[in-house]
Amino acid sequence: MLDSRTSSAEQTLGYSAIMDETAPRPGRSMFAWLVGASQLLGVASVVLTGVWMGHYRGGFAWDGSGREFNVHPLCMVLGLVFLQGDAILVYRVFRHEAKRNVKVLHGIIHLLALIISIVGIVAVFDFHRASKTPDMYTLHSWCGMATLLLFIIQWVMGLLFFLFPVASSWLRASYLPIHVFCGLVLLVMAIGSSLLGITEKLLFSIMPTYSQFAPEGVLANTLGILLVGFGVLLGYLITKEEFRRPPNPEEEALSVHFKTLTEGGSPTSP
Amino acid sequence: MLDSRTSSAEQTLGYSAIMDETAPRPGRSMFAWLVGASQLLGVASVVLTGVWMGHYRGGFAWDGSGREFNVHPLCMVLGLVFLQGDAILVYRVFRHEAKRNVKVLHGIIHLLALIISIVGIVAVFDFHRASKTPDMYTLHSWCGMATLLLFIIQWVMGLLFFLFPVASSWLRASYLPIHVFCGLVLLVMAIGSSLLGITEKLLFSIMPTYSQFAPEGVLANTLGILLVGFGVLLGYLITKEEFRRPPNPEEEALSVHFKTLTEGGSPTSP
Structure with missing residues (x-):
């Protein structure tokens, strides 16, 4: 556990580089396997969504047709599920890197997730407008819209609280556990949506053949199971104490780029 | 925090009865409000399911008709969501009671949840058989069946590991965090399913009027949102450190009814 306790100052100066290579790392290989499996599930989900929309639903376009609708599932699975999940995961994968860098990476991946999700939302509303389909009447639309709106609030709050020194240390420390909890809730809500x-989509498109186990139905069901698997693995990796960022008081005290040294409290590591 | 650290031996002997009434209880009122809100959401979900099936879908019967199907949603929401959630919650609500009693209550509520869920599953398969509807082709059926099967495994494992002294203390301690994590995953999966x-059900029954915001559709969507709210509150109550059962080494050492004193390890509190 020695390497995990190494201070960021030492890391910055490279003192721990050799130790990192030689010290025993309990649970490290398990962690790597789980991260690998989660990425496999995540990428497979995005690919399967692409195959479903590309092969079975006629491909992609931006012309108000069903092919514009097809942009929606791909963007949402890529942005609001895969990228949102990975933005959270960077805190575990890079838990021995300088916190500032990880924080910026977390924010950038979330920004990417947000942009892609908004494109996905615009695609479906544009398709509804062109095809005179009513909006926002299904449970999917209610849950999905709630997820996106809360995701935007969460992102803006995260930016104000943790990337720009707007909030006091005490406020940041109080908000951090809420931010972390809401992040996991949002990921689960995105997967549920x-x-x-x-x-x-299956009941609108292939209701007559779905019950005969049409390949498209089986593929889409499999996509659903992969998404559940991605969520379960992410949930495990994020919540398991052993994989958390080790507390580092020295780093907290040194992190002048996020807060002034005159402030009292110090946010704990997420 | 004094009362929460009081040992089970003291509690059993009634030494802490007066202290419990007078000591300050930080976060206690917040906890009570959240538990109350969760119960309100849980009961409202069960009631709304009953109203949906009872009022809009023709009521309940056990005759192979659609009224037998109606037993399915009611049983699943009552058993696999509400009771499963509350079975987990007893560890927080009764966190100052003797662990053995809470454990038994946890097992009994889960058993009730299991029986009700099995009735619910039998109802839908029986309805499918009578109406010659194919089984297990939708994503709902895949997720729901996976949830129920994993719930049964989880219940049997819990029984063997924690209620009957089959496993060693070391095994129990290793399995406990997995049991806790899987429990929360199963609750989320039950809500998702x-x-x-x-x-x-809405797309099978009222597709033409659903898009015109038919009252049945709005009611069922609202039910979905209540279920999400129940899940979020339960998730918060279960994972928040402050609401956890306080560690009690004395209780662990005294809990001879679950393990022999000769064994080495000791499972930590869930």
């Missing part, structure tokens, strides 16, 4: 979207 | 079931 995706599953609702899959069910909706 | 319910949402899928709501979407499926």
